[in-house]
Amino acid sequence: MPAYFLAPSIIASDFTRLGDEIAACESAGADWIHVDVMDGHFVPTITVGPLFVQACRRATRLPLDAHLMVDNPDAHLEEFAAAGADRLTVHVETCPNLPQTLEKIKSLGCAAGVTLNPATPVSALEAALPLADLVLVMSVNPGYSGQTFMPEMIAKVQEVRRRLDALGSKAFLQVDGGITPQTLPLMYAAGANVFVAGNGIFKHPQGAAEGIRLLRECAPS
Ligand code: DX5
Ligand code: ZN
Numbered sequence: 001m002p003a004y005f006l007a008p009s010i011i012a013s014d015f016t017r018l019g020d021e022i023a024a025c026e027s028a029g030a031d032w033i034h035v036d037v038m039d040g041h042f043v044p045t046i047t048v049g050p051l052f053v054q055a056c057r058r059a060t061r062l063p064l065d066a067h068l069m070v071d072n073p074d075a076h077l078e079e080f081a082a083a084g085a086d087r088l089t090v091h092v093e094t095c096p097n098l099p100q101t102l103e104k105i106k107s108l109g110c111a112a113g114v115t116l117n118p119a120t121p122v123s124a125l126e127a128a129l130p131l132a133d134l135v136l137v138m139s140v141n142p143g144y145s146g147q148t149f150m151p152e153m154i155a156k157v158q159e160v161r162r163r164l165d166a167l168g169s170k171a172f173l174q175v176d177g178g179i180t181p182q183t184l185p186l187m188y189a190a191g192a193n194v195f196v197a198g199n200g201i202f203k204h205p206q207g208a209a210e211g212i213r214l215l216r217e218c219a220p221s
Helices: 015-026 052-057 073-081 100-108 122-131 152-168 184-190 209-218
Strands: 005-008 035-040 066-067 086-091 111-116 132-140 172-176 192-197
Touching: 005 035, 005 209, 015 052, 015 209, 035 052, 052 066, 052 073, 066 073, 066 111, 073 086, 073 100, 086 100, 086 132, 100 111, 100 122, 111 122, 111 172, 122 152, 132 152, 152 172, 152 184, 184 192, 192 209
Parallel strands: 005 192, 035 066, 066 086, 086 111, 111 132, 132 172, 172 192
Antiparallel strands: none
């Protein structure tokens, strides 16, 4: 098992070549494919929905990691599970009853992830932590690929790591936003073990495979 996992953020890829982009990630050793679902309401942008997850499903056997940046995600969980997502991550800001939402995700056969905006304190996750299969710390404000990493989030990852360890939880600790060969080692040292990257992979001048190789080699594994 690698010391850490890489999850290319597929919304930064060229959608006219979706199957090829996913295949390139797979052969370069990507571990998961991260799908950023945005509704134009919880976040300003609109990206993709369950039909896109279905298309990714047909293109790969890698785990599909859907990051739901949508209001009222409870209403859409079945659809994303049926589309073939393996992991569903919801924002604490969108879930009035977070433990219930995580239970629902598990009952659909998916791994249950929870995330929080940079401005939301870790305490907002407290009740849900024992149930979470994954905790995602956003290192940018959600909404767009290509933003600058927020170094204040290093301490937040350390705090989540402490809380997960105190619970004896083996949940993945994922980070998302501005991850590069420079920022990945900082978050790895803070305790993260799954790294989402959009621009760092798909906008790499030498191609996605080189982007993945550099992210793979920048921290001990
Ligand atoms: C931001 C998304 C990210 C984004 C990452 O709202 O959740 O997954 O696509 O892109 P980069 O790595 O370019 O910051
Ligand atoms: Zn994301």
